[in-house]
Amino acid sequence: MFSYRHAFHAGNHADVLKHFVQLQLLQYLNQKDVAYSYIDTHAGAGLYALDGAQATKTGEFETGIGPLWDRTDLPAPLAEYVNLVKAMNPSGKMRYYPGSPYVAEQVAREMDRLRLFELHPADVRLLADNFTKLEQHQAAQGRRSTVRGKRVIINKADGFLGVKALLPPPSRRALVLCDPPYEDKQDYRKVNEMLGDALKRFPSGTYAVWYPVLQRIEARNFAEKLKRLPAQNWLNVTLTISSPGPDGIALHTSGMFILNPPFTLLATLKSVMPYLVQVLGRDKGATFTLESGDPVTPRVQDKGNVTRRS
Numbered sequence: 501m502f503s504y505r506h507a508f509h510a511g512n513h514a515d516v517l518k519h520f521v522q523l524q525l526l527q528y529l530n531q532k533d534v535a536y537s538y539i540d541t542h543a544g545a546g547l548y549a550l551d552g553a554q555a556t557k558t559g560e561f562e563t564g565i566g567p568l569w570d571r572t573d574l575p576a577p578l579a580e581y582v583n584l585v586k587a588m589n590p591s592g593k594m595r596y597y598p599g600s601p602y603v604a605e606q607v608a609r610e611m612d613r614l615r616l617f618e619l620h621p622a623d624v625r626l627l628a629d630n631f632t633k634l635e636q637h638q639a640a641q642g643r644r645s646t647v648r649g650k651r652v653i654i655n656k657a658d659g660f661l662g663v664k665a666l667l668p669p670p671s672r673r674a675l676v677l678c679d680p681p682y683e684d685k686q687d688y689r690k691v692n693e694m695l696g697d698a699l700k701r702f703p704s705g706t707y708a709v710w711y712p713v714l715q716r717i718e719a720r721n722f723a724e725k726l727k728r729l730p731a732q733n734w735l736n737v738t739l740t741i742s743s744p745g746p747d748g749i750a751l752h753t754s755g756m757f758i759l760n761p762p763f764t765l766l767a768t769l770k771s772v773m774p775y776l777v778q779v780l781g782r783d784k785g786a787t788f789t790l791e792s793g794d795p796v797t798p799r800v801q802d803k804g805n806v807t808r809r810s
Contacts, residue, residue, distance in 0.1 A: 502798070506623075506681075510548035511561030511597040513780050514754035517739045518679060518710045519603050520581045521756045521765070525675050525708060526607040527580075528762040535611040536605045536673035539660025539666055541694070542683055543616040543806050544678045546601040550594055561597065561700070563741060567779050569594050575772050586686035600677055601627065605634070605652065614652040615666055617659030624656045634791070658688045668702040679710035688718040692725055695759065706760045707731075713738060713753035723757055731759035736794045737769050739776055743785030752785070 509515070529536045550561050566584050568574065584606060588596045598606070601616050608614060618624040631652060655662055663676060676698065680687040688711075695707055711722055723736050738755035745752070758765065773788040780786070 505779070506544045506599065508549070508554045508558045509560050509563040509751075510599070511550055512751075513564040513739060514710070514712070514751060515777075516564040516581075516776065517737070517754055517756055519598070519600065520578060520602055521646050521708060521737070521758070521769075522603055523581050523584065523607060524577065524708060524765055524768055525606060525758070525762065528675060528764060529612075529673065529675060529706075530607065530609060534673055534756075535609075535613065535671045535692060536664065536675065537613045537669035537671065538608055539617075539659075539663055539674060539676045540600055540604065541663055541678045543601045543618040543619050543623075543627055543659075544599045544620075544655070545618075545623045545630065546596045546599045546616075547588075547626075547630040550597050561594075563780065563782075565594065565597060567717065571779065575775050576767050577616075578775065580771050593726045594619045600679070602630070602634075604677075605631075610651065612651070613669075615662075616652065616654045617657050617662045618654070619656065621656075624654065628654050640706060660694045663698060664701070665693060667698055667705065669705075672702075672704070674702065674705045676705060676707045677710075678707070682712055682714075682719070685716065685718045688722050691722075692729070695726070697731055699759070703730075703732075704760065706758065706762070707805070709757045709759075711755050711757065712751055713740075713755055715744075715782075723755060723784075726757050726759070729759060733761065733792065734759050735761040735765060735769075736789070737773065738789045739773065739780070740785060740787045741777075741780045742782040766790070 526538070565585060574582055584603065585598060588598055589772050601614065604614055616627065618627050631654065667674070677695065678691055680691065682688065691709055698705065698707060709726065711719070713719060728735060735758045736755060738753055740753040743750045769790055773790060777788050
């Protein structure tokens with residue numbers, strides 16, 4: 501337990517998919533002048549140094565944000581995500597990458613509430629430190645800080661359990677992001693059980709789940725189980741950057757499964773996913789899948805292999 505550290509993987513292709521989708525969900529919530537809650541069940545450290553020892557050891561950011569950094573042909577929705585990351589790097593050099601809590605803090609409005617759960621003892625300290633630094637930066641600019649306290653609350657707790665006390669939220673609007681490390685195969689079961697309980701407490705909430713696509717049976721069956729949850733609708737998108745390696749260990753595919761997604765998300769993904777395959781794809785195995793449907797009659801919407809564009 502506590503062996504997983506996201507700093508080794510920050511900014512990789514899975515992060516691109518996760519944070520791009522997260523940004524789209526938050527922006528949709530922002531369209532209505534009513535507060536919402538953003539709940540992050542596995543918040544991590546919140547901010548990662550791409551030039552630090554952990555990130556440079558693996559270099560995984562070169563499978564994700566790296567190839568997108570200097571592109572001048574980004575689709576508009578994807579450019580919004582890349583520009584958010586670039587705003588953290590005013591020098592123009594790619595040094596820092598935001599975790600999901602920072603993405604949420606930058607997009608959410610002052611009236612919205614962020615509730616962040618992290619159980620890893622080192623990462624929860626880093627998360628608190630990073631938000632303190634953000635607060636100090638706002639103060640140095642003469643801005644009234646809206647970070648810590650009532651607006652943002654960090655909990656050293658199990659997010660699978662902690663989310664129960666927050667649903668339904670006072671405003672009856674919420675996005676719950678769940679992306680555990682899945683090193684423990686029980687995480688697949690815990691995600692499913694958490695979502696089932698959450699839908700009973702708050703059926704109209706939006707729930708976004710990141711997951712790896714691996715050889716283990718729990719991973720292969722995961723999305724199919726999520727499709728059977730009693731949500732009004734669902735959307736499932738996966739991004740594959742290469743064919744599986746001979747060892748079957750390296751992560752080549754990940755997915756985002758969204759329960760009660762906004763109606764605009766499917767069209768956005770249809771326009772962006774081919775581009776991500778073109779730019780991030782590493783061989784002929786690069787592809788994406790995009791499905792949407794209800795729990796009874798799922799409908800395959802799109803699937804495509806796209807030749808990589810240089």
